[in-house]
Amino acid sequence: MQWYQFVLEMIDLRSFSNLWFWIILAVQWSMSSHWVLGVPFDLVLRARRKGGPALEDLEAMARVNVNRILYITHVSGLWIAGFVAFTLTALLVLGFFYHVEFAQAVFCLLFPMTLVFLLGLRTAHRIADGDHQGEALQGCLIRLRLATQGIGMVSILLTSLWGMYQNMHIGALG
Template sequence: MDWYSSIFELIDMRSFSNLWFWIALAVTWSTTSHWVLGVPFDMVNRARRNGGQAEADLEDITRVNVNRLLFIARVSGLWLLGFACFLLTMLALLGFWYKIEFAQALFLLGFPMSLVGLLSLSTARKIEYEQCTGEQLRQRLTRHRTYTQMIGTLSIFVTALWGMYQNLNIGVLGS
């Protein structure tokens, strides 16, 4: 057996039957819902409980991340949007028109993450516009996390349904 066959046996390109894909999906959404605009959500809870220095730290790290995100969006936002649309369209066509399962899996990971990216940009703009601090900032970050979790839950559900359909379809066709 050559190294090429060994690698493709280890990393099965039929994504929906591969345990690594489901682990990556779970880790992606767990990480995404924990890091709200680049701020670990435990800082929000700590600021809510303790106030004082924890509150100041939350406001500082949020301000830095909001300014960073908005700077990137203002400087190269249209280019990033164009590239993301191109990439997602390419994955959708390869996955669902040409029936390449790996592209389907990447699209089912990437499209909901792009929605979270747009949500993050919207939340960052609201935080900057309203100059959120204190309780208002914590509520804004909590709301963002809730929406992210809703997108993640729906994404996992749709991905699981599509993955089961693909596995059953290939199982029926394979026998």
């Protein structure tokens, strides 16, 4: 086997039959449910159990990340929204109208993360408007994590169903 055949096999664009796609999907949802607004969830749990310095760390880390997120969205939010809308629309058209499987796979990865980002942005505004200390902050972050996990579960289910359909459909044609 030539080296380029090996490389092309490893970067197979038939994404739903590629192990790397499923590994990326699992890692994506694992990381996004662990890092809530840039704060590791174990810090939220530690602050809830112990309080004191852990709670101060949580409040400081949340304040820094919320301010950073809000600054970026206020400065270049329209540009980001336009770019994301263009990218998702292009992936949607390429994937589901022109049947490019790689575009379908990337859409299945990016679209749910866009929803998670929008929920995070809403939570960041809520935290900046007053829920930035103690139990109110912990409650916001816990609710955001539960919403992220819910979106992740639905996303993994729909992606796996679509991937199985694609693999059976292409298997029937081949």
